[in-house]
Amino acid sequence: xxxxxxxxxxxxxxxxxxxxxxxxxxxxxxxxxxxxxxxxxxxxxxxxxxxxxxxxxxxxxxxxxxxxxxxxxxxxxxxxxxxxxxxxxxxxxxxxxxxxxxxxxxxxxxxxxxxxxxxxxxxxxxxxxxxxxxxxxxxxxxxxxxxxxxxxxxxxxxxxxxxxxxxxxxxxxxxxxxxxxxxxxxxxxxxxxxxxxxxxxxxxxxxxxxxxxxxxxxxxxxxxxxxxxxxxxxxxxxxxxxxxxxxxxxxxxxxxxxxxxxxxxxxxxxxxxxxxxxxxxxxxxxxxxxxxxxxxxxxxxxxxxxxxxxxxxxxxxxxxxxxxxxxxxxxxxxxxxxxxxxxxxxxxxxxxxxxxxxxxxxxxxxxxxxxxxxxxxxxxxxxxxxxxxxxxxxxxxxxxxxxxxxxxxxxxxxxxxxxxxxxxxxxxxxxxxxxxxxxxxxxxx
Numbered sequence: 114x115x116x117x118x119x120x121x122x123x124x125x126x127x128x129x130x131x132x133x134x135x136x137x138x139x140x141x142x143x144x145x146x147x148x149x150x151x152x153x154x155x156x157x158x159x160x161x162x163x164x165x166x167x168x169x170x171x172x173x174x175x176x177x178x179x180x181x182x183x184x185x186x187x188x189x190x191x192x193x194x195x196x197x198x199x200x201x202x203x204x205x206x207x208x209x210x211x212x213x214x215x216x217x218x219x220x221x222x223x224x225x226x227x228x229x230x231x232x233x234x235x236x237x238x239x240x241x242x243x244x245x246x247x248x249x250x251x252x253x254x255x256x257x258x259x260x261x262x263x264x265x266x267x268x269x270x271x272x273x274x275x276x277x278x279x280x281x282x283x284x285x286x287x288x289x290x291x292x293x294x295x296x297x298x299x300x301x302x303x304x305x306x307x308x309x310x311x312x313x314x315x316x317x318x319x320x321x322x323x324x325x326x327x328x329x330x331x332x333x334x335x336x337x338x339x340x341x342x343x344x345x346x347x348x349x350x351x352x353x354x355x356x357x358x359x360x361x362x363x364x365x366x367x368x369x370x371x372x373x374x375x376x377x378x379x380x381x382x383x384x385x386x387x388x389x390x391x392x393x394x395x396x397x398x399x400x401x402x403x404x405x406x407x408x409x410x411x412x413x414x415x416x417x418x419x420x421x422x423x424x425x426x427x428x429x430x431x432x433x434x435x436x437x438x439x440x441x442x443x444x445x446x447x448x449x450x451x452x453x454x455x456x457x458x459x460x461x462x463x464x465x466x467x468x469x470x471x472x473x474x475x476x477x478x479x480x481x482x483x484x485x486x487x488x489x490x491x492x493x494x495x496x497x498x499x500x501x502x503x504x505x506x507x508x509x510x511x512x513x514x515x516x517x518x519x520x521x522x523x524x525x526x527x528x529x530x531x532x533x534x535x536x537x538x539x540x541x542x543x544x545x546x547x548x549x550x551x552x553x554x555x556x557x558x
């Protein structure tokens with residue numbers, strides 16, 4: 114009898130614990146779900162500048178710039194450059210080249226951006242190894258996440274295959290380009306994309322990587338600083354020399370804009386209205402070339418460093434990033450002052466909820482695409498961050514459709530974080546436009 118009573122009490126206690134814990138678990142899930150259902154959620158500070166005395170200054174960067182938001186398999190990666198707080202620049206955060214250490218840092222989130230991990234320093238620069246502009250991409254061919262970054266010594270690549278737990282040592286990214294035309298070919302600040310090339314009679318399905326870069330002509334090169342127009346800067350794309358290649362293989366320059374631009378962002382989507390062909394090469398087993406018909410459109414938005422700043426540039430590619438066409442100044446504003454011209458924006462291409470009657474080459478229905486672009490809604494000041502929306506593949510934009518932050522705000526980036534929401538990671542502040550880098554989420558249309 115005593116054993117029966119004891120066993121009964123144990124069972125009751127266990128049941129009580131389950132009944133107490135399980136509702137809490139459900140409530141937490143519901144809480145997260147409700148947060149994500151909010152159209153324009155309160156901002157979550159991800160990278161916060163340290164003001165005043167910094168007891169961790171040897172281990173922790175005092176301030177942050179250049180956010181990049183990247184999502185892969187429900188894991189959100191927030192990237193930034195860590196810098197020193199000198200107060201010499203308009204952002205109150207030092208630019209590279211002043212001799213102080215610079216870093217590339219990251220945080221991750223497993224709950225759609227509700228919480229983030231501790232800061233991880235991926236690259237710690239010193240002397241000629243100071244990191245600056247960088248591009249993040251996922252290589253579908255070998256299931257790896259990469260960060261490609263610029264230093265005074267060249268362009269380097271690091272990668273991870275375990276969602277950022279461990280990163281590889283830096284290796285040189287070999288880029289082949291015409292040195293009679295270009296002085297430098299360096300990363301933009303943004304994300305690369307994977308293009309899946311459909312199979313053909315002579316080539317199986319392949320992966321093509323495209324990274325947004327800056328191709329600087331030999332004339333009027335400025336190593337540091339971007340005051341005024343930038344006639345030597347051209348937004349461009351680089352890709353591996355051969356399909357299905359690792360980062361250690363040579364890369365080459367593809368599309369280059371005629372207009373002067375920098376910090377370009379690229380996305381891809383299917384558009385049955387534009388069909389084109391491209392000769393592709395694979396080196397998986399033997400070198401094989403084939404001509405492929407594609408409905409893939411690559412859309413690019415670019416920081417305008419030309420003669421008529423104040424609105425962003427944009428262009429299209431219908432040949433897998435080999436050439437740009439239809440270059441134009443959009444109606445999307447961006448600030449330009451005596452200190453700098455233009456800004457880095459965020460860009461997302463998301464499928465609309467209603468499918469069209471158009472079909473692709475595989476007889477599949479093509480969903481209409483909505484383009485989202487984050488930027489300050491001003492031509493004179495880095496402030497009032499908004500998201501503008503395009504329903505016609507970027508031909509026109511509804512400027513300021515989604516408000517994000519009304520105060521001082523600088524660079525931004527965007528990523529679709531789940532089926533229903535997009536995240537915006539952006540510089541903002543009270544004293545300067547980069548006091549903090551924050552995340553705001555909003556619902557897809």
